[in-house]
Amino acid sequence: MPEEKVTPETQVLLEAESVSLSFGGVNALLSVGFQVERGDIYSIIGPNGAGKSSMFNVISGLYRPQRGRILYKGQDITHLPPYKIAPLGIARSFQNVELFKGMTVIDNLMLGRHIHMKAGLFSGGLFFGKAQKEELHHRAVVEDIIDFLEIEHIRKKPVSMLSYGLQKRLELGRALALEPELLLLDEPMAGMNLEETEDMARFILDINQERDTTVLLIEHDMGVVMDISDKVTVLNFGELLASGTPQEVQENPLVISAYLGDEDSVFLAGRAG
Numbered sequence: 001m002p003e004e005k006v007t008p009e010t011q012v013l014l015e016a017e018s019v020s021l022s023f024g025g026v027n028a029l030l031s032v033g034f035q036v037e038r039g040d041i042y043s044i045i046g047p048n049g050a051g052k053s054s055m056f057n058v059i060s061g062l063y064r065p066q067r068g069r070i071l072y073k074g075q076d077i078t079h080l081p082p083y084k085i086a087p088l089g090i091a092r093s094f095q096n097v098e099l100f101k102g103m104t105v106i107d108n109l110m111l112g113r114h115i116h117m118k119a120g121l122f123s124g125g126l127f128f129g130k131a132q133k134e135e136l137h138h139r140a141v142v143e144d145i146i147d148f149l150e151i152e153h154i155r156k157k158p159v160s161m162l163s164y165g166l167q168k169r170l171e172l173g174r175a176l177a178l179e180p181e182l183l184l185l186d187e188p189m190a191g192m193n194l195e196e197t198e199d200m201a202r203f204i205l206d207i208n209q210e211r212d213t214t215v216l217l218i219e220h221d222m223g224v225v226m227d228i229s230d231k232v233t234v235l236n237f238g239e240l241l242a243s244g245t246p247q248e249v250q251e252n253p254l255v256i257s258a259y260l261g262d263e264d265s266v267f268l269a270g271r272a273g
Contacts, residue, residue: 013038013182013214019068021054028054030238036216041208043217043225046235052218056184060092061085087115091175092184097167101160105170108159109145112177113138145173165196185217189224197221201228
């Protein structure tokens with residue numbers, strides 16, 4: 001029988017190997033490891049202070065772990081700075097909105113195209129030749145994102161005039177403007193009402209399925225996590241508590257024990273019972 005061919009859809013896109021990170025005497029991460037396969041929506045959950053955002057910061061190059069490494073497409077990116085990681089195909093949004101409030105929606109999205117801009121200072125300043133062609137291409141990409149996220153009505157508005165929910169949607173759009181293969185989303189539904197949360201969940205599913213983008217997600221809304229995730233990893237006090245499908249994680253006694261009594265995680269008591 002011929003050996004089964006490994007297709008890109010089944011390859012490991014991102015791997016964390018025994019990552020440990022400490023600040024002084026405090027362990028933010030302690031030998032944490034997991035694998036994200038291409039095409040997955042992979043969620044990292046855990047109580048506040050579990051190390052979720054620290055892991056994102058290690059992956060995106062903001063933190064350097066004391067031990068372990070991060071592999072992306074088999075390449076060790078552990079010690080690369082953020083400006084070298086982004087062009088590899090990794091983009092992220094932040095827990096707190098990090099937009100330019102005095103600029104318009106479309107200008108914020110255009111900023112997300114910066115790693116794809118190749119024209120020099122001279123041609124860019126005179127706006128001719130390669131710079132003009134690049135501008136038209138980047139504008140087309142941005143307009144596609146505007147249509148995709150259904151924000152045509154605010155495209156020319158300053159960010160400061162937008163509701164919090166629309167700002168979170170714009171932050172997602174700016175990350176998409178980098179055209180990532182791996183999208184890191186740090187609590188994209190935080191502070192949203194029910195309708196905004198449902199819209200964001202729909203956009204994440206569409207990004208994954210229609211744009212062929214692998215998603216690594218941190219989120220406290222456990223209903224969303226369990227509904228849209230392919231795999232879930234649970235962190236607790238910097239340690240890996242469990243990994244598996246949503247169903248496996250919900251039924252894991254260690255996870256239930258760690259979460260019971262935590263106001264962010266009452267769902268486990270009801271869903272597992």
